[in-house]
Amino acid sequence: KYRCRSAFKLLEINERFKILNPGLTVVDCGAAPGSWTQVATNLTNANGKKEGPVGRVYAVDKLPFYPVEGATVLGNMDFTNIKTQETLNKLLQGDKVDVVLSDMAPNASGIREIDHDNIMLLAYAALRFALQISKAQSTFVVKIWDGGKMQQFEQNLLKFYSSVRAIRPDATRDESTETFFLARRFKGLKTS
Numbered sequence: 001k002y003r004c005r006s007a008f009k010l011l012e013i014n015e016r017f018k019i020l021n022p023g024l025t026v027v028d029c030g031a032a033p034g035s036w037t038q039v040a041t042n043l044t045n046a047n048g049k050k051e052g053p054v055g056r057v058y059a060v061d062k063l064p065f066y067p068v069e070g071a072t073v074l075g076n077m078d079f080t081n082i083k084t085q086e087t088l089n090k091l092l093q094g095d096k097v098d099v100v101l102s103d104m105a106p107n108a109s110g111i112r113e114i115d116h117d118n119i120m121l122l123a124y125a126a127l128r129f130a131l132q133i134s135k136a137q138s139t140f141v142v143k144i145w146d147g148g149k150m151q152q153f154e155q156n157l158l159k160f161y162s163s164v165r166a167i168r169p170d171a172t173r174d175e176s177t178e179t180f181f182l183a184r185r186f187k188g189l190k191t192s
């Protein structure tokens with residue numbers, strides 16, 4: 001049913017922390033082949049399969065990927081490109097987002113420090129965007145590969161979110177060094 005086993009990581013995070021509910025608006029970064037998008041459209045009811053509020057899901061990847069029913073799928077779009085973020089902003093029409101997900105990962109070089117640095121750049125790009133488009137009290141979930149910049153990242157998340165925790169889903173393979181940060185209750189940006 002799911003396009004890849006990554007789905008179970010998001011399902012597990014959701015089971016523990018209930019982050020995806022009917023009616024919510026979600027941006028899914030690094031979404032191909034689309035299993036998190038499938039999970040998000042079901043849980044937010046973006047596909048309208050259940051009664052109750054209908055959510056919205058926008059899924060972005062630099063690779064092309066097949067449509068997911070109920071989601072707006074943006075393939076061939078590099079998230080770090082300003083044009084991609086402008087496209088998302090246009091689609092949102094000024095509406096703010098409840099949940100930003102980033103499962104983005106660079107192609108691994110096998111050199112740990114390089115891979116860590118590269119995924120941190122993606123994580124910061126997702127965070128910067130999340131800060132601009134999120135509602136107060138919203139949620140941000142981001143994958144990183146462990147390394148030296150992890151602690152500072154967590155500190156930065158705490159500046160903007162009231163609650164931050166590091167999660168290693170059981171669905172993550174043992175040998176993997178990936179961690180998901182779950183940042184909840186966005187404090188909102190002070191506008192002066």
Ligand code: SAM
Pocket residue numbers: 003004006007029030031032033034035036037060061062063077078079080103104105106107122
């Ligand atoms: N969450 C997805 C799912 O459940 O189907 C799996 C995501 S996979 C682990 C990581 C994805 O990040 C890849 O599809 C890759 O193309 C994407 N990615 C890496 N760099 C990106 C970028 N700059 N912009 C958009 N997507 C990117």
